[in-house]
Amino acid sequence: MELMDRDRGPGTGERKAAWPVLTSLVIELRRIAGGAHVLVAPEDVIVYEQDGSILQAMPEIVVLPGSIDEVRAIVRAARAAGVPIVPRGSGTGLAGGAVPAGGGVVISLARLNRVGEVDLRGRTAIVEPGVINLDVTKGIAPQGYFYAPDPSSQAACSVGGNLANNSGGPHTLAYGVTTNHTLGVEVVLHDGNPLWLGGHVPDGPGYDLCGVFVGSEGTLGIVVQGIVRLMRARESVRTLLAVFDRMDDATRVVVDITGAGIVPAALEMMDQTTIEAVERGAPAGFPRDAEAVLLVEVEGVREYTERALREIDAICRRGAVRDVRIAQTEAERQALWKGRKGAFGSLGTLAPNYYVMDGVVPRSRLPETMRRVAEIGRAFGVRIANVFHAGDGNLHPNILFDMRVPGALDRVIEAGAAILRACVDAGGSLTGEHGIGLEKREYMSWVFTEADLGAMARIRRAFDPTAGFNPGKVFPSPPACGEARRAPAKIPAGLWV
Amino acid sequence: METAVSPTHLPQAPSRPRPQPIPSLQIPELDQCVHCGLCLTQCPTYRVTHLETESPRGRIHLVRAAADGRIAPTERFAEHLYLCLMCRACETACPSGVKYGRIAEAAREVLGPPGSPFSRAVAGLAFRRLFPRLDRMRTLMKLLRFYQRSGLRAVTRLLPRRLREMEALLPPVPDRFFAPEAEVLPAIGPRRARVAFLSGCVMPLLFGEINEATIRVLRRNGCDVLIPKDQGCCAALNVHNGEMVAAKAMARRNIDTFLAAGVDAVIVNAAGCGATMKEYGHLLANDPVYAEKAQRFSQLVKDASEFLVDLGLTGPLGPVRMTVTYQDPCHLAHGQRVRVQPRNLLAAIPGLTLVEMEASDRCCGSAGIYNITHPEMSQTLLDEKMASIARTKANAVVAPNPGCMLQIRSGAQRTATGVTVYHLMDLLDRAYQAGEAGS
Numbered sequence: 001m002e003l004m005d006r007d008r009g010p011g012t013g014e015r016k017a018a019w020p021v022l023t024s025l026v027i028e029l030r031r032i033a034g035g036a037h038v039l040v041a042p043e044d045v046i047v048y049e050q051d052g053s054i055l056q057a058m059p060e061i062v063v064l065p066g067s068i069d070e071v072r073a074i075v076r077a078a079r080a081a082g083v084p085i086v087p088r089g090s091g092t093g094l095a096g097g098a099v100p101a102g103g104g105v106v107i108s109l110a111r112l113n114r115v116g117e118v119d120l121r122g123r124t125a126i127v128e129p130g131v132i133n134l135d136v137t138k139g140i141a142p143q144g145y146f147y148a149p150d151p152s153s154q155a156a157c158s159v160g161g162n163l164a165n166n167s168g169g170p171h172t173l174a175y176g177v178t179t180n181h182t183l184g185v186e187v188v189l190h191d192g193n194p195l196w197l198g199g200h201v202p203d204g205p206g207y208d209l210c211g212v213f214v215g216s217e218g219t220l221g222i223v224v225q226g227i228v229r230l231m232r233a234r235e236s237v238r239t240l241l242a243v244f245d246r247m248d249d250a251t252r253v254v255v256d257i258t259g260a261g262i263v264p265a266a267l268e269m270m271d272q273t274t275i276e277a278v279e280r281g282a283p284a285g286f287p288r289d290a291e292a293v294l295l296v297e298v299e300g301v302r303e304y305t306e307r308a309l310r311e312i313d314a315i316c317r318r319g320a321v322r323d324v325r326i327a328q329t330e331a332e333r334q335a336l337w338k339g340r341k342g343a344f345g346s347l348g349t350l351a352p353n354y355y356v357m358d359g360v361v362p363r364s365r366l367p368e369t370m371r372r373v374a375e376i377g378r379a380f381g382v383r384i385a386n387v388f389h390a391g392d393g394n395l396h397p398n399i400l401f402d403m404r405v406p407g408a409l410d411r412v413i414e415a416g417a418a419i420l421r422a423c424v425d426a427g428g429s430l431t432g433e434h435g436i437g438l439e440k441r442e443y444m445s446w447v448f449t450e451a452d453l454g455a456m457a458r459i460r461r462a463f464d465p466t467a468g469f470n471p472g473k474v475f476p477s478p479p480a481c482g483e484a485r486r487a488p489a490k491i492p493a494g495l496w497v
Numbered sequence: 498m499e500t501a502v503s504p505t506h507l508p509q510a511p512s513r514p515r516p517q518p519i520p521s522l523q524i525p526e527l528d529q530c531v532h533c534g535l536c537l538t539q540c541p542t543y544r545v546t547h548l549e550t551e552s553p554r555g556r557i558h559l560v561r562a563a564a565d566g567r568i569a570p571t572e573r574f575a576e577h578l579y580l581c582l583m584c585r586a587c588e589t590a591c592p593s594g595v596k597y598g599r600i601a602e603a604a605r606e607v608l609g610p611p612g613s614p615f616s617r618a619v620a621g622l623a624f625r626r627l628f629p630r631l632d633r634m635r636t637l638m639k640l641l642r643f644y645q646r647s648g649l650r651a652v653t654r655l656l657p658r659r660l661r662e663m664e665a666l667l668p669p670v671p672d673r674f675f676a677p678e679a680e681v682l683p684a685i686g687p688r689r690a691r692v693a694f695l696s697g698c699v700m701p702l703l704f705g706e707i708n709e710a711t712i713r714v715l716r717r718n719g720c721d722v723l724i725p726k727d728q729g730c731c732a733a734l735n736v737h738n739g740e741m742v743a744a745k746a747m748a749r750r751n752i753d754t755f756l757a758a759g760v761d762a763v764i765v766n767a768a769g770c771g772a773t774m775k776e777y778g779h780l781l782a783n784d785p786v787y788a789e790k791a792q793r794f795s796q797l798v799k800d801a802s803e804f805l806v807d808l809g810l811t812g813p814l815g816p817v818r819m820t821v822t823y824q825d826p827c828h829l830a831h832g833q834r835v836r837v838q839p840r841n842l843l844a845a846i847p848g849l850t851l852v853e854m855e856a857s858d859r860c861c862g863s864a865g866i867y868n869i870t871h872p873e874m875s876q877t878l879l880d881e882k883m884a885s886i887a888r889t890k891a892n893a894v895v896a897p898n899p900g901c902m903l904q905i906r907s908g909a910q911r912t913a914t915g916v917t918v919y920h921l922m923d924l925l926d927r928a929y930q931a932g933e934a935g936s
Contacts, residue, residue, distance in 0.1 A: 039548075039550075043573040043574045044550055044573065046559065046567065046568055047549040047554075048549055050532055051534075052532055052534055053532075064547060091534055091549065108547070108549070153534060153535060155538055156534045157534070278592075280594065281591070281592050281593045281594040282594065341592075342535070343592070345531060346592040346594075347531060348528075348529040348530060348595065349529065349593055349594060352528035352531075353531065354531060
């Protein structure tokens with residue numbers, strides 16, 4: 001246990017497990033999961049060094065369990081060998097949560113992808129962590145139900161990854177984030193023992209330990225099953241695209257819409273740079289010369305959606321909108337959403353790399369924060385593409401850059417830190433839905449005191465006394481670490497980027 | 498796949514030589530991938546294996562790592578690159594427009610053809626000596642036809658299992674090969690266009706009737722159809738399997754032949770050939786003599802369905818009473834982004850009902866020579882495909898590409914579902930015949 005006992009940051013070298021230990025662990029893991037599901041060759045494991053973020057660190061071993069019992073045995077074996085465990089879903093996370101910062105065993109849960117009991121009358125489903133988010137909805141859509149959390153990556157991301165990061169999405173505004181749709185989880189703890197937290201009935205007595213687990217970014221244990229809520233599809237769904245010549249007008253309209261007491265199902269913004277990327281990659285018909293567009297969706301009974309659309313239209317017109325387009329068919333609506341959901345990926349058409357921020361500000365502070373983001377971009381000389389959940393003030397400024405240009409990464413990380421600082425100063429927070437991961441752990445002290453962080457660390461140790469699950473994530477590394485010599489905003493040493 | 502634990506497999510082992518960077522893999526397409534992962538669930542091999550190495554994002558990561566000299570292009574690396582079907586479903590899914598096909602082709606060029614040294618040698622021989630020479634293809638098919646009709650087939654029982662399975666995949670060779678009566682066949686009715694027709698390498702030998710049907714449909718739509726004698730195979734199999742030298746020579750020959758014909762369009766009725774020929778511009782981008790000509794040629798290439806929808810169907814179509822489902826050939830839907838046109842043509846046929854299957858644009862497992870090089874994966878995908886087809890309750894499948902047709906036919910035979918497989922041009926031709934009979 002010595003190997004991971006001290007909660008050190010990654011890349012210090014001391015954390016790496018010894019080679020004989022790993023060799024005997026590999027033999028044991030092959031016995032548990034079968035040779036085909038234990039990877040150690042560089043040409044096999046190197047693809048697990050990165051997730052959807054820009055951070056990289058090589059695992060020593062990757063294992064893909066096919067059953068809950070295998071997960072339990074793998075956890076026992078890895079912990080007995082003193083090797084850190086990094087759980088991974090689809091690897092679409094944006095904060096480096098699945099990057100094995102200190103090496104160790106990556107447990108990919110991609111094969112645990114069964115949808116268990118679906119209870120439409122009780123509106124719950126039991127799903128394994130490797131189930132793809134969108135597949136939950138696909139399976140129940142014919143009966144008129146859906147699973148609400150809808151990250152942009154929902155066609156690829158896993159429910160387990162969503163649970164770990166308490167993921168949101170465009171429809172978070174109306175329906176809440178993953179934790180609001182999770183009734184219970186079965187987890188495998190550090191000793192390999194399973195435990196159910198929560199259950200089919202909401203608001204059970206005692207501590208809400210399911211709530212503690214959701215959003216814990218793989219630091220407490222491994223979720224092997226979840227009971228999720230299902231929702232009834234609304235009678236009417238209408239989507240509107242509002243085109244603005246000025247970003248300032250667009251942000252003010254966001255404040256006006258929510259201020260008028262309308263709660264759209266989604267209220268999304270894309271700026272000109274993002275529109276350019278989408279139109280280059282997989283065109284969705286957004287006007288390239290607009291400074292910003294808003295994508296507004298309302299759901300409910302037909303009478304409500306018609307009225308809400310009229311009101312939103314009127315607010316937009318008072319707010320100097322250039323054009324309002326209402327999707328007339330389902331195909332038009334899907335086309336608008338395809339453009340929005342592909343926006344992140346499409347940034348590759350503008351630059352080889354992007355660094356996405358996930359700051360949150362109170363909605364009313366949106367106009368000034370967006371101005372501040374633009375100023376920071378100018379000050380650091382970086383290009384920023386904004387695509388975000390405007391309705392809940394969850395910003396995603398994407399800083400575009402080319403990693404191969406010397407010094408570019410440092411400048412980008414500093415600009416990112418400045419943006420997050422601006423969000424925190426505006427009364428907001430570091431992350432809306434992507435998690436802290438590896439990327440933002442050094443900023444935790446901006447929003448939490450030593451006492452706050454200490455309380456969280458004690459909760460972690462209650463679940464995992466030696467902190468061997470996903471070490472190096474979420475918590476700021478102690479100042480004794482090697483990378484502390486560098487500015488806190490910098491990427492820790494030992495990581496490939 | 499059970500491998501013995503060998504210390505050399507562990508990254509810490511000190512004895513591994515340091516890999517060298519590979520400059521020919523440093524291609525700009527790599528920079529466009531931002532690792533978002535939206536391709537994963539659209540990739541047939543990822544869906545089956547759940548391994549990142551068998552996903553487009555993973556393969557791009559591997560190629561990038563090899564390009565940078567972080568890993569060596571080993572056998573294992575080659576296995577990952579060659580388990581890919583080259584269906585390019587990832588290109589449809591990619592929000593960034595990454596041209597994965599080009600990345601994989603570049604990697605395969607470095608690796609050379611897949612498989613054991615023996616199968617590499619056989620493949621190399623086929624790519625360099627067989628496909629470029631249609632007369633040799635014809636002779637080979639005649640031999641195969643003789644073999645299939647003689648009592649020799651009984652001997653296959655003695656072959657090893659793998660060869661026996663490969664033998665079973667061979668389609669029956671028809672009595673007659675495609676042999677157009679003239680090099681130019683005139684339009685029926687007023688002339689609306691002058692087109693050249695790629696007769697292909699496999700199509701004229703195994704699907705001669707479909708070539709004839711395609712030409713009849715084109716003529717009925719007012720096209721003068723040229724079938725240049727000097728044309729050759731499109732080189733799709735070469736390009737997909739890392740053989741670029743013969744491939745480029747074959748492309749140059751087709752460019753010369755078809756550009757000399759002076760036509761409005763070059764019509765292709767095989768999706769794989771169409772996709773490859775539309776990319777001659779890329780294949781020959783660094784050829785000082787052919788770069789521009791290749792671009793011009795690629796602009797002329799049209800899938801038959803694409804061309805006919807642009808032109809607008811004419812003439813009376815009679816009823817073809819059947820219920821069909823449509824299989825999007827990968828190199829039509831993903832490679833050429835042609836999805837709507839074939840459906841529009843089907844909708845134009847009176848009496849015909851189209852029932853869509855689930856994931857009609859997912860690969861059936863044929864993928865060129867993939868069903869021979871990777872029979873297990875191919876079979877898994879075919880089983881899934883046959884199940885989706887069965888759920889539509891259609892009695893026929895339309896798949897405008899020879900590879901898909903052979904694959905789905907073999908699936909239908911094995912599952913004994915009684916489903917028949919047609920080329921789109923086949924059904925259009927029948928509709929015209931029915932129209933003629935009715936008028």
